[in-house]
Amino acid sequence: MKRFLFFTVLCFALLQIATIFCSAETLSKRKSFSFNGFDVEKNASSFLFTSPTSSIDQNALQITPDNENQHNGYKNKSGRVMYRESYKLWSSDRPDDAIASFNTYFVINMYRTEAWESGEGLAFLIAPSHHVPAGSHGQWMGLTNVTTDGKPENRIVAIEFDTRKQGFDPDSNHIGLNINSVNSTKTVPLSEFGIELSPVPTTNNSVWIHYNGESKVIEVYMVKEGDSKPETPLLKETINLRQFVEQVSYFGFAGSTGDPGVQFNCVTQWKFEIEVFPSEKDWKWLIIGFSVGVPLMVLVMVLCGIKIRGFCLKKKKRARDEEAGVTGKLKMLPGMPKEFKYKDLKRATRNFHESMILGKGGFGVVYRGVLISDAVVTQVAVKKFSRDNIDGKEDFLAELTIINLLRHKNLVRLEGWCYEKGKLLLVYDYMPNGSVEKHLYKSSDRNTLSWRHRYKILEGVASALHYLHNEYDKKVVHRDLKASNILLDSNYNARLGDFGLARAIENERNSYNELELGGVPGTMGYIAPECFHTGKATPETDVFGFGAVVLEVVCGRSPGVKIQHEEHQFTLVDWVWMLHREGRILEAVDERLDNVYDVDEAIRLLLLGLACSHPMSSERPQTRALCQIIAESMPPPRVAPFKPVFMWPSFSTAFSSVEESSSSNM
Incomplete structure (x- = not known):
């Protein structure tokens, strides 16, 4: 034990000497x-x-x-x-x-x-x-x-x-x-x-x-x-x-x-x-210093390493086995995209520097990355999962399992993945115009989204939602529809992203609790009222979230922020419903548009937003109707002047009824 301590102290001293060499003023970075x-x-x-x-x-x-x-x-x-x-x-x-x-x-x-x-x-x-x-x-x-x-x-x-x-x-x-x-x-x-x-x-x-x-x-x-x-x-x-x-x-x-x-x-x-790159003289002194210190440090480390080698080998073996298990599952998935090297993504994001951060969420941080290959520069978005424990791996695998086969023009496309050194990363297409949230709340009035852009964005999100619910081979519920998860490409086309909460519903299983997720995931203002009673994710809860997004994009106001009107405070949906009741619904349109918008389209979208926000899930329109109403191949929905009252227990949708009867027979 004394010999071990002696070698440890000596090794530390030598490392300090090496640090002095490396941090000398002549080698300033x-x-x-x-x-x-x-x-x-x-x-x-x-x-x-x-x-x-x-x-x-x-x-x-x-x-x-x-x-x-x-x-x-x-x-x-x-x-x-x-x-x-x-x-x-x-x-x-x-x-x-x-x-x-x-x-x-x-x-x-x-x-x-x-x-x-x-x-x-x-x-x-x-x-x-x-x-x-x-x-x-x-x-x-x-x-x-x-x-x-x-x-x-x-x-x-x-x-x-x-x-x-x-x-x-x-x-x-x-x-x-x-x-x-x-x-x-x-x-x-x-x-x-x-x-x-x-x-x-x-x-x-x-x-x-x-x-x-x-x-x-x-x-x-x-x-x-x-x-x-x-x-x-x-x-x-x-x-x-x-x-x-x-x-x-x-x-x-x-x-x-x-x-x-x-x-x-x-x-x-x-x-x-x-x-600053060191000059040849600077390198000479560095080489001299290390030619003396490194051999001695190597000798010391070898002697010390005998004590800890067994422990390190076991730890590395466990890490390799775990990594091999995860990557093995990933490579077996059909249609799996490119596997990236961790070192390439680290360089692309400047070692995940904070200046490259595009956004943050409960499941990780998204960075802008610049990949260079054969003189071709490609920008990507790199999602680094913040939880590197087993729960983080389950989130990673769940997201990758869902999105690796999704193909739709209004969904953010997955470019590839990486799992090395316990780090979990997904690589997506880079969206140069950022999120809808950024344009609504972080841009100047002069740079706010035009009405044409807003209408096209909602049209794209509705199309993506219909694809997830009805056109993909599994019914996928996104569960976190909000402005920050809607990204814009160079032409301001909407791309729905962040599938960290999404789940594919199989065998009519659509309960958060059945999927061992617990609680009610999502963001306040976008969560349907029945979720707080059932804990269930359904297509109807996604439609409710879409309704909140519609009102947010048209009104330029957050669903989670109270609106002061005279002596009362309203949620966004209650405020729009109140204006609808009083025949003043166009007053809800974002003032920053300076009245440059299509009146009929604005009324159509506001009524659609209210219809999707109906407290009773069975009364909300289906995604096919969303697309048809926005495309003007269906008239806008008829909305009662007074907001209906949420009642529990409620009549279930046909989808939920099947789930409940299936559960009762188990």
């Missing part, structure tokens, strides 16, 4: 700098390269001449201001394709008077040197000139902020991604986002640029200074910097003026952070 303003005495000589026509005046970087630096006028000038230190963007010694990730934030001001025409612009630049090319004024923006533009030898990548239209530009107020040329690979006009680069009077604009070295994706965000960073980038593009810039490059800004286009191209703040 990231470098950064920050300028909240620019002081000419400190910044010009110590940190920044400036070209002859550039300067640091008025506490800002003047990329092109300003009042303090215009010896030969303002027109037809170009300049660069670059950070003095260059950065290594990838390591030649590493076998993978990793490139240094970086983030930058800066504030730009493009000042002009009423008498000046705007032009030409400025750019955030990655370049092999700080030298500004001769003849790069006017449309060349300090990046290239008439003889070099478009040539791969330039080795530059830039994000331009262009204020003068050339023949290849969309307008005179846009941003663009430039690769070795001023003719942008991708452009984004800014006027539709309420951003003007060079207005009169002047204004400051904040810019964020993020580059992910693993996914090779660059993102550009922009707002007026003082506004919050938006959730969605203005420009997003995949670019492998290794193909276009030098391994060691400089970061900074370039700009130009023309004739007649003139403005002051200024940068008033600049923050920058970059992942």
Whole structure:
């Protein structure tokens, strides 16, 4: 025992030494700098390269001449201001394709008077040197000139902020991604986002640029200074910097003026952070340290390992047997999709970083993932189950068993699965427009869902529900219909997802208790009243949830939040029923639509929502009727002016009656 303790302490000491080596300043993982303003005495000589026509005046970087630096006028000038230190963007010694990730934030001001025409612009630049090319004024923006533009030898990548239209530009107020040329690979006009680069009077604009070295994706965000960073980038593009810039490059800004286009191209703040690859010297010290420490640590660990080897082997064997059992069941399922490697999903989600989270639920967390294969970039949604015990595995298997054969255009498609190292993951199609809930409650009024989108969404959900209840070979009850589980693809088509609570009803078994789930799963506001008495999941309870979704989408209000009306508080369904009774049902339509909707369609949907919300399950419409009413091949349902009272025990639906008679004969 004493020998064991001695070796343990020695091993710990050696590990501490190794940690010191690894955490030395020379092997820092990231470098950064920050300028909240620019002081000419400190910044010009110590940190920044400036070209002859550039300067640091008025506490800002003047990329092109300003009042303090215009010896030969303002027109037809170009300049660069670059950070003095260059950065290594990838390591030649590493076998993978990793490139240094970086983030930058800066504030730009493009000042002009009423008498000046705007032009030409400025750019955030990655370049092999700080030298500004001769003849790069006017449309060349300090990046290239008439003889070099478009040539791969330039080795530059830039994000331009262009204020003068050339023949290849969309307008005179846009941003663009430039690769070795001023003719942008991708452009984004800014006027539709309420951003003007060079207005009169002047204004400051904040810019964020993020580059992910693993996914090779660059993102550009922009707002007026003082506004919050938006959730969605203005420009997003995949670019492998290794193909276009030098391994060691400089970061900074370039700009130009023309004739007649003139403005002051200024940068008033600049923050920058970059992942740093160790130099060869740093690797040398690391190798020396480990060449001494590792052999000794190995010896110590071998001696210590004898004591615990048996225990570890047994634990690993149990884990392998359990993993083999689960994966064996999965591979036996018919039509099982692709099996993913855990390491690939870990990399795709940046090690399941919180910045990649799309949503959370009782069964796990969903992350955005970026998979790269053969230079093809694919975005996916990765659901990581939060419960890795046996209950979590049962949830995982249940969800996978149901959805692996589901095929419908309005259901989120399963791409694959992974079960390694005790981790349970499902991989789905990525829905770029997020959830309906996000659009209803987390978007600005200007970006709210249009009426056409809302109607199409409800039409799609009804179709998916009908497929689950009647067209799939087993009757599937979703049991958690709500706005956060309805996702939108790039064309705003609804995709019903999250089958964590769904169950296939076999042999008329539709009770939560029979399935050993206990309680009443679901979300308040969407749960049918009979569930609190029967604990049973039926198609009728799904229809009730659909009714809550219909009212939510049309009214823009959550079914679980009380509505204050005069001196009373109402649930959403009671509030709509009250307006229906008083002949004012259209007052329930979301005010953010500004009356831009089809009146007949709105009445049709509101009455359908109330019909689905009927307290008596037997009175709710079937899913086929839902589709027909929305498609206008059936008239809207007739709804009583007063909401019926829920009664228990109630008359059961035909489906429930079969279940009960079957149970009574057992």
